[in-house]
Amino acid sequence: MKNQWPQWEVFVRSEAGLAHKHVGSLHAADARMALEHARDLYTRRNEGVSIWVVKSENVHATDPQESDEFFGPSEDKTYRFPTSYHVPEGVKHL
Template identity: 55%
Template sequence: MTEYTAEGGHGAVPTEGVPVAPEPAAVRADWPLYEVFLRAKRGLNHVHVGSLHAADAQQALHHARDVYTRRNEGVSIWVVPAGAITASSPDEKDPFFAPAGDKVYRHPTFYDIPDDVPNI
């Protein structure tokens, strides 16, 4: 026989087999971290706008849309697993970028610019 109760003003509800405490949900801290890049208009670059945790890339894309484009700010979103990004350190700026400094031909000051060229 099923036991019924009317506690809480909900009427007669079967209580047999109903768990008392909710099951613990998946811990979101265990979800991978994704970096979010947004392009505001066609022709512009994607810009890093933030990070979020998601269970997979598709969910990260949907969460990024909901969080970072609430006012129609973007036309394109990239989500990249943070673990897939390799970056140089700001502390290594001088030794890392030094090889480009000795190639003067890469600088526009090395070339003669014609007067009829308005912008370079």
């Protein structure tokens, strides 16, 4: 669509200590407006304490067609999972 404001991706931190999480996208003329729109669209019900906005064009993604070479090789590497560790009895807070 012509004359459309650029698209931005919105990340919201729900509470201190947690990571920002992608929540959606919106249109805005610049970063300041994007933050305001994000506030109005994604934190209306007390969802966040911090917002990041990133122009969608600056997000680079993996190509689904390359999924095999990207993600396939880790499927059979069971030694990367901590499943064979035995937790000694009596250990708390784990």
